[in-house]
Amino acid sequence: MNAADTLAERRQQAAKAGHWKRLPLIQDTRLRWGIAIGSVVYLVLALSTVQVNWARVAEGAGRAVNFLGAFMQPDFVSRQNDIINGLQESLTMTLTSTVIGVLLAIPVGLGAARNISPLPIYFVCRSIIAVSRTFQEIIIAILFVVMFGFGPLAGMITLAFATIGFMAKLLAEDIEDLDWRQVEAVRATGASWLQTINQAVQPQVMPRLIGLSVYRLDINFRESAVIGIVGAGGIGATLNTSISRYEYDTSAAILLIIIAIVLLCEYSSSHVRRWTQ
Amino acid sequence: MLTLSGVGKRYPTGDRALTDIELTLPKGQVMALIGPSGAGKSTLIRCVNRLVEPTQGSIRLEDTELTKLSGHKLRHARRSMGMIFQEYALVDRLTVMENVLSGQLGYVGFWRSFLRRYPQEAVVEAFRLLERVGLPHAIDKRADALSGGQRQRVGIARALLQSPKLLLVDEPTASLDPKTSRQIMRLIRELCAERDLAAIINIHDVALARQFADRIVGLRAGEIVFDGQPSELTGEILTTIYGEEDWDTTPEPMDEEEAVVKAVRPVQPHDVLPALVAGGAR
Amino acid sequence: MPVSFTTQGSPVWRRRTTRAQWLQYVGWLAGVSLFLLCWKVISDNTMWVFVEDAGRQGADLISRMTPPKWSYASVLWKPMWDTLNIATLGTLIGIMMAFPVAFLAARNTTPHPVVRSVALVIIVASRSINSLIWAMLLVTILGPGVLAGIIAIALRSIGFVGKLLYEAIEEIHPTPVEAISATGASRMQVMNYGVLPQVMPAFAGISVYRWDINIRESTVLGLVGAGGIGLQLNASINSLAWDQVSVIFLMIFVTVLVSEWISARVRHAII
Numbered sequence: 001m002n003a004a005d006t007l008a009e010r011r012q013q014a015a016k017a018g019h020w021k022r023l024p025l026i027q028d029t030r031l032r033w034g035i036a037i038g039s040v041v042y043l044v045l046a047l048s049t050v051q052v053n054w055a056r057v058a059e060g061a062g063r064a065v066n067f068l069g070a071f072m073q074p075d076f077v078s079r080q081n082d083i084i085n086g087l088q089e090s091l092t093m094t095l096t097s098t099v100i101g102v103l104l105a106i107p108v109g110l111g112a113a114r115n116i117s118p119l120p121i122y123f124v125c126r127s128i129i130a131v132s133r134t135f136q137e138i139i140i141a142i143l144f145v146v147m148f149g150f151g152p153l154a155g156m157i158t159l160a161f162a163t164i165g166f167m168a169k170l171l172a173e174d175i176e177d178l179d180w181r182q183v184e185a186v187r188a189t190g191a192s193w194l195q196t197i198n199q200a201v202q203p204q205v206m207p208r209l210i211g212l213s214v215y216r217l218d219i220n221f222r223e224s225a226v227i228g229i230v231g232a233g234g235i236g237a238t239l240n241t242s243i244s245r246y247e248y249d250t251s252a253a254i255l256l257i258i259i260a261i262v263l264l265c266e267y268s269s270s271h272v273r274r275w276t277q
Numbered sequence: 278m279l280t281l282s283g284v285g286k287r288y289p290t291g292d293r294a295l296t297d298i299e300l301t302l303p304k305g306q307v308m309a310l311i312g313p314s315g316a317g318k319s320t321l322i323r324c325v326n327r328l329v330e331p332t333q334g335s336i337r338l339e340d341t342e343l344t345k346l347s348g349h350k351l352r353h354a355r356r357s358m359g360m361i362f363q364e365y366a367l368v369d370r371l372t373v374m375e376n377v378l379s380g381q382l383g384y385v386g387f388w389r390s391f392l393r394r395y396p397q398e399a400v401v402e403a404f405r406l407l408e409r410v411g412l413p414h415a416i417d418k419r420a421d422a423l424s425g426g427q428r429q430r431v432g433i434a435r436a437l438l439q440s441p442k443l444l445l446v447d448e449p450t451a452s453l454d455p456k457t458s459r460q461i462m463r464l465i466r467e468l469c470a471e472r473d474l475a476a477i478i479n480i481h482d483v484a485l486a487r488q489f490a491d492r493i494v495g496l497r498a499g500e501i502v503f504d505g506q507p508s509e510l511t512g513e514i515l516t517t518i519y520g521e522e523d524w525d526t527t528p529e530p531m532d533e534e535e536a537v538v539k540a541v542r543p544v545q546p547h548d549v550l551p552a553l554v555a556g557g558a559r
Numbered sequence: 560m561p562v563s564f565t566t567q568g569s570p571v572w573r574r575r576t577t578r579a580q581w582l583q584y585v586g587w588l589a590g591v592s593l594f595l596l597c598w599k600v601i602s603d604n605t606m607w608v609f610v611e612d613a614g615r616q617g618a619d620l621i622s623r624m625t626p627p628k629w630s631y632a633s634v635l636w637k638p639m640w641d642t643l644n645i646a647t648l649g650t651l652i653g654i655m656m657a658f659p660v661a662f663l664a665a666r667n668t669t670p671h672p673v674v675r676s677v678a679l680v681i682i683v684a685s686r687s688i689n690s691l692i693w694a695m696l697l698v699t700i701l702g703p704g705v706l707a708g709i710i711a712i713a714l715r716s717i718g719f720v721g722k723l724l725y726e727a728i729e730e731i732h733p734t735p736v737e738a739i740s741a742t743g744a745s746r747m748q749v750m751n752y753g754v755l756p757q758v759m760p761a762f763a764g765i766s767v768y769r770w771d772i773n774i775r776e777s778t779v780l781g782l783v784g785a786g787g788i789g790l791q792l793n794a795s796i797n798s799l800a801w802d803q804v805s806v807i808f809l810m811i812f813v814t815v816l817v818s819e820w821i822s823a824r825v826r827h828a829i830i
């Protein structure tokens with residue numbers, strides 16, 4: 001306390017004489033330097049692991065130019081059938097997986113809310129969420145492709161599983177901090193557990209649930225463009241093929257389509273959110 | 278020193294905020310601008326330092342025509358007009374000293390201000406101003422750690438560090454309690470006298486305006502409807518400015534009892550006691 | 560809450576009017592039909608023979624994955640270090656690029672509406688395309704390796720950080736900005752004194768949040784050759800060494816949990 005006082009006084013005296021410097025973000029000098037030096041050491045170590053094969057980069061530079069050029073004149077036509085099939089698969093996968101995922105996320109989310117579910121169920125639901133959120137969709141897709149074979153079914157199950165983790169976590173958080181007085185008011189009328197959920201919990205979380213589902217629809221579409229790489233169907237397979245064949249004009253076309261659809265999703269989801277609130 | 282002639286402002290929506298304002302402010306005069314909400318008081322002072330663009334007329338500060346300025350010249354002109362805001366408009370996450378020193382931004386280059394390397398004289402002056410407004414001990418406090426009155430003092434110090442010729446003051450007391458309001462008004466008044474500054478003060482509180490201003494200008498629907506000494510401000514004039522209201526605050530006979538009870542009678546112990554008993558010892 | 564009367568004259572309360580009720584039925588019908596239609600497309604493209612086999616395949620997979628080949632972990636430290644570097648360096652580069660883009664994209668700080676739309680296009684393009692797709696492209700251009708991964712992560716982060724940051728900039732209090740402009744400060748000084756202090760906590764929070772997401776994403780970039788632990792994962796899967804795959808999974812799981820914990824702690828400390 002005493003030291004701080006004198007520091008403040010010293011700074012006032014200095015300011016009076018016209019010397020003033022900004023207070024450092026971290027007060028402790030040693031900690032400040034430690035963090036600075038640590039960051040520099042890490043950066044040097046990390047950058048030293050980045051090995052660049054300049055010959056290879058030079059070779060690829062031409063392709064980069066081709067790729068950028070391809071965006072100027074994307075080719076929607078020559079692989080038209082592949083693109084349409086891929087898109088159809090992607091869109092159907094997106095829709096079905098979101099519906100199934102959200103429906104399954106509701107019980108998991110209820111189970112993962114500490115304030116309304118018993119401890120064992122809580123732990124089971126929380127571990128489902130943790131597993132589903134930790135692994136990238138593509139890793140899960142690999143496993144499901146092994147189990148269910150190539151094709152959009154594996155992709156659909158993957159996306160549904162990822163949706164469960166995403167939605168259930170947010171739903172559980174919502175339920176955990178909902179307005180408890182309303183729940184008690186409904187309970188006081190003698191309502192059963194299900195009636196309580198229906199009358200007191202549902203109205204409070206529903207608007208956000210709808211908003212999040214639309215948001216997840218958008219994410220699922222973007223992910224469906226990727227899991228095709230490991231054989232789970234969708235536009236990703238088409239994109240993968242076109243990139244590995246260096247058919248950049250087709251890749252550019254596919255990327256533009258993806259961007260357009262994502263924009264469309266975003267635009268409509270902001271409308272849906274405004275409408276639900 | 279400051280001359281407004283034929284100043285008008287029409288917003289893109291078509292609303293006329295100001296019509297044909299003619300106003301001359303001599304050096305060292307403290308002028309209060311009163312009028313109902315939406316009369317264009319804020320728009321008027323923001324037109325002077327061009328935070329709002331006037332759509333017609335001319336505004337001259339000494340020999341400079343302000344309405345035609347842009348870029349570097351506009352910034353130069355703004356330095357000589359300090360502005361004080363209703364909600365203090367301090368940057369909450371910066372310290373008091375940084376907030377005061379930001380009054381120097383018109384004088385120092387970007388890198389100096391970015392690195393907070395202000396000239397020694399500027400720091401000396403900033404500290405002197407903080408002493409003058411009574412906050413030398415708070416230099417390293419964050420602005421959001423201060424009370425309303427203290428924040429307004431920092432805002433005043435910031436405006437004065439610009440070494441302005443003119444103060445533009447927008448509702449300085451609207452967010453403060455009556456006592457602090459008076460202190461702040463007195464401080465502004467004293468500082469204007471010390472530095473021979475002219476000031477335009479927007480204010481809601483007619484009593485404060487009467488007490489602290491040399492001159493009062495009444496604005497109604499974007500037009501000047503009164504311009505004179507505080508002593509000339511009568512009930513009829515207030516009616517032309519604000520609309521019909523009983524300015525002498527004599528309650529109607531029928532409501533007298535109730536109104537007096539509400540306004541005058543202090544809280545009696547026996548009013549509080551039942552509430553205490555009912556609410557437990559909260 | 561419409562109240563109508565029955566023939567006997569007693570009031571009946573219903574939640575919706577008749578019209579709203581019908582609209583809702585039609586909506587549900589359309590939704591369910593769309594879902595069934597989509598389901599049909601998927602089921603037509605599925606070999607159900609494989610699916611019937613799924614249970615057995617799954618059990619087989621689990622039995623091959625256990626017990627994990629713990630000794631394999633020693634090979635994984637270097638790729639894991641690469642993965643962390645991809646995520647961290649990629650995040651750093653990404654936020655450095657996102658920072659100016661966000662200022663150009665925010666309505667209240669952009670110099671010109673045309674610049675704003677360009678910045679918004681950059682943000683949307685970056686957000687729409689998954690880092691794996693960026694990585695695929697970059698691997699064909701730069702060749703396989705960590706560099707492609709870092710740039711892929713950076714490119715993907717621009718959109719995410721840029722979007723959240725420009726929204727934060729649009730939500731700042733305008734009065735301090737006005738006050739700083741009124742002192743005669745230049746445009747850059749107004750940004751530095753009026754805008755920056757207000758968005759700094761949001762910026763730090765968003766960056767740490769994105770770093771946590773990037774750790775997760777960088778674990779799979781190796782699948783397309785962009786370095787990190789994904790390379791080992793790909794190799795193990797291709798050689799059907801499932802007992803190695805399970806070690807990699809556990810390692811990813813732990814790393815992601817730890818990074819998520821760190822990020823949550825840091826964000827909590829900032830806000």
